Amino acid sequence: MLASRMIGKALGKGVFEISREVKEAEMKFGKENVINSTIGTFYGENENLSVLNAVENYYKNLPANELFGYASDISGSNEYKEAVKENVFDIYKDTFDKAFIGVTATPGGTGAIHNTLKAYMDCGETVLLPEFMWEAYKHLASANGLKFETYSLFDGDSFNLLDFSKKVLEMAKTQKKVLVVINDPCQNPTGYSLSLEEWKKVIEILKEATQYGKVILLNDIAYIDYDFRGSVNSRKYMTLFNGLPEDILVIMAFSMSKSFTSYGLRVGAQVAISSNKKIIEEFDVASTFLCRTSWSNTTRGGMKLLADIYSNEKLLKKVEDEREEKIVLLEKRAEIFLEESKKFGLITCPFRSGFFITIPLKENAKEIIDDLKAKKVFVLPIAGGIRVALCSVPCEKIKKLPEIIVQSIKKFNK
Numbered sequence: 001m002l003a004s005r006m007i008g009k010a011l012g013k014g015v016f017e018i019s020r021e022v023k024e025a026e027m028k029f030g031k032e033n034v035i036n037s038t039i040g041t042f043y044g045e046n047e048n049l050s051v052l053n054a055v056e057n058y059y060k061n062l063p064a065n066e067l068f069g070y071a072s073d074i075s076g077s078n079e080y081k082e083a084v085k086e087n088v089f090d091i092y093k094d095t096f097d098k099a100f101i102g103v104t105a106t107p108g109g110t111g112a113i114h115n116t117l118k119a120y121m122d123c124g125e126t127v128l129l130p131e132f133m134w135e136a137y138k139h140l141a142s143a144n145g146l147k148f149e150t151y152s153l154f155d156g157d158s159f160n161l162l163d164f165s166k167k168v169l170e171m172a173k174t175q176k177k178v179l180v181v182i183n184d185p186c187q188n189p190t191g192y193s194l195s196l197e198e199w200k201k202v203i204e205i206l207k208e209a210t211q212y213g214k215v216i217l218l219n220d221i222a223y224i225d226y227d228f229r230g231s232v233n234s235r236k237y238m239t240l241f242n243g244l245p246e247d248i249l250v251i252m253a254f255s256m257s258k259s260f261t262s263y264g265l266r267v268g269a270q271v272a273i274s275s276n277k278k279i280i281e282e283f284d285v286a287s288t289f290l291c292r293t294s295w296s297n298t299t300r301g302g303m304k305l306l307a308d309i310y311s312n313e314k315l316l317k318k319v320e321d322e323r324e325e326k327i328v329l330l331e332k333r334a335e336i337f338l339e340e341s342k343k344f345g346l347i348t349c350p351f352r353s354g355f356f357i358t359i360p361l362k363e364n365a366k367e368i369i370d371d372l373k374a375k376k377v378f379v380l381p382i383a384g385g386i387r388v389a390l391c392s393v394p395c396e397k398i399k400k401l402p403e404i405i406v407q408s409i410k411k412f413n414k
């Protein structure tokens with residue numbers, strides 16, 4: 001029955017199967033005896049979903065028409081778009097004097113990524129993705145009839161500029177167009193963040209690529225508000241997007257999911273930056289068309305929530321203060337995990353901040369993961385390694401993880 005373009009397209013049972021196994025283990029052995037490091041949302045030390053109270057209370061008290069009515073505009077209300085800019089650019093908002101900016105509301109960052117792939121790539125073309133990545137990128141590419149190649153992420157403890165340059169330039173020469181995804185800061189799944197110096201070099205490479213074709217940089221910033229460097233430092237690199245050559249279009253994928261613990265609300269945005277006004281006008285028309293023909297508009301209550309947070313200093317401060325408590329906890333969990341890793345010789349990918357840490361595994365990943373399961377430890381298998389979720393495992397359990405993981409690795413990888 002399926003259309004031929006859908007044949008073979010499936011998400012795979014991976015995550016659902018693991019959740020089922022975790023539940024079974026928790027029932028059998030008790031939650032306290034199981035380490036579940038597969039959840040990608042923020043859990044408190046009591047192992048329950050932890051939301052920002054100020055966000056929860058404000059949202060619950062919105063009037064019915066704001067929660068249940070249609071949003072007025074397909075691409076999002078003006079107040080929402082302004083609030084998105086406030087969040088994304090912070091103090092740098094007024095520094096974009098050589099750029100035009102367009103914002104389109106989407107259902108989460110996922111919607112922003114989907115819209116971008118659909119609007120800027122033709123079926124059969126190839127996108128460039130990071131070697132360690134949020135697996136959904138592959139599915140989003142596939143859903144849009146696209147292939148993907150990857151760039152290597154690390155050179156020792158730094159970003160692999162050499163491979164990035166090689167892959168970008170090769171693609172620009174052969175395809176005459178490059179759409180490259182950089183999930184930064186706080187990359188999922190490694191927790192890496194490029195330094196400002198690394199970003200400067202990335203921009204130089206993208207400029208060089210424009211000699212051969214058009215460049216679209218899709219910067220996924222889903223975890224930006226958990227950057228340990230703080231809001232201002234984490235956003236400094238964005239000033240490099242001001243006054244870029246016209247053949248470089250930057251689209252940032254903004255998401256309320258993590259920043260406002262609003263995962264289920266499904267609110268995000270595409271934030272497009274170009275030095276050419278026409279390119280932004282074209283972006284506005286195309287992205288609005290794609291919204292209308294994919295999901296219509298984004299949830300009104302979610303947009304209202306963000307708009308109101310950014311027009312109410314007190315509320316914003318409350319939200320930021322509460323989020324800071326979560327960041328402090330994340331830092332603590334990261335510190336414990338890295339310290340224990342060092343003690344037991346567990347090698348991790350370079351980590352800077354955020355929700356996750358990755359342990360690279362070249363071989364026997366399945367055997368190692370199965371061995372961990374036998375010890376009632378559940379981690380997320382990813383291409384090239386395993387992901388540890390700092391966001392959802394309490395300190396006491398995080399402390400135990402490195403030694404247990406090392407033992408399983410040593411059993412199979414001598």
Ligand SMILES: Cc1ncc(COP(=O)(O)O)c(C=O)c1O
Nearest residue numbers: 108109110134188220222255257
């Ligand atoms: C790297 C990355 N980007 C984007 C998203 C999108 O999230 P949402 O669609 O909920 O905004 C996620 C969610 O897990 C993610 O991990």
